[in-house]
Amino acid sequence: MARTARQILNELSLQTSIHVRSTADLVEHAGKAATAIDAQRREKGQESGRRKPDLQPVTRTECGRTIELTPWRVLHAVARGYALAGQGMARGLAEHWQSLKYCEAVHGDRAGAVELTVKGRTPERRYKAMQSQELGVGFGLAVAEHIVKRQYPDRVVSVVDTSTVLRAGWALGGSERSKGSRPRPDYLIEAWKPGEPSIVTFVVCKGNHQKPSKRTSRSRSTTARQLARGSELAEGMQIGPWNTVQCLLLSTELMGQGGVVVNALQSPGEALLPERIPGAPRNADLSAEDKSGIPYPNAIRIPAHEGRRARTADGFQVSDEDLAWFGQLLARTGSAGLTAFAGGGPRTAQYLTKGQGRQHYDVPAFAATSSVHDAHIMIGGTKFVGTDHVFRMETVRIEAFSGMAEDLYDLISNGRIEEYRHAAYKLRSDWNGTNAARHWNGPISVHEDGTVMALSVLPIRRRRPL
16 A cells, blocks of 8 residues: 555654674675785776774774664755765755655664665665665764764764765766775764864765665675775774774665664774864864865875785875864864755855865855755754655645754854853753654654754645646
8 A cells, every 4th residue: 555645754753673783703704805806907907995903893882782763864864964975066965855755765674674665675666775884874974973972972974975074185087876986985973072182083974775685695694795895984094093993884784684773893893083173272173274185195104914015005094193184174064064954055165175175165145056044943842954855645745854953053153162062061961862852753863963854744835726
């Protein structure tokens, strides 16, 4: 029986379980996949890849066997992950709202586990490669945020697209989606607390389709190869001394046994990123220098280990003397993502350098090409401001809204990042998704950074006959 629009919206709001798999066996499979990949490269006369040397399972304390969240929270993660992922005048519809196409693709089954719906499993109705990539980002980021939050419960976590950050100093090279010849992690998670150094985690999110009845060695190989490839991407960027940044590798099986399964491995570390530049009391409020031309070849210094001599390698390296600058850059790029999520335009442009595409946002916004900051909703006694979009489910018109709490948005839109972080940190416990849902008739997700994404059914509009 076909589900109605209201049933779909209700299911997006239900608490469901995402299965997380992280075992020593998974580490072994990823290692074998890496060996096979390198053998294929040698046959083609190519060099072997550099990977994280110490992959481990994520501990049960940091992430249990399941994570409880709503499908709508996953789509919120997709939207936030892609808010700054590309450039160009069509970014509003092509990226900001792309998660809406998955409203009918995921739901909770009778056992309460997240899985693909019939529409989500039908290849004729969905492009599988795009679906696995984008939903892989959503599920992967949701799990990664959960893990980092468990590790640092007294901090707020922010997700920033790595490529957007790196454009402020490095030439990326290659294809933007394939990462070309210059591997780097997909996302950076900053765990921050006002007045203290930030902690950064590299995140790589991949996805694939697996059928429960066909979980063979070949299907396991797909996940293992994605984890092995993810290890290469993460190894391509270093902050401070070699391999001191924690890394999370996630491969989501969208049709795994028992619904959606997120496979997770980690490389441990805890690199601290100074928030202050000496002599600048509010450094995040200052414009970040565009350091175009930071060296890429032979920039990473790898110390002697596993019987090999110390050497240098190509990669994106943030040197010790650039740590404070990078902390400032990360905070400002994250702020650009917040304003883009709430509407974009000049408020976003103020936080980006020329290399990051400031010129694409510092222009007038036009309908159907960019998200416009001109809408608001009330949840309880809090006003959220941002942008909206209307689409259809069959004959029902649905309004989607994304934005921020007004008081927080006023601070971030006026360039007051430090004040925003202090205010957001104090309010972080107020943004409880369960409490917010009580005041909203439809799916809603409120993140601890003050962003919100919500759906509601619009009233039937009667039109006079011509």
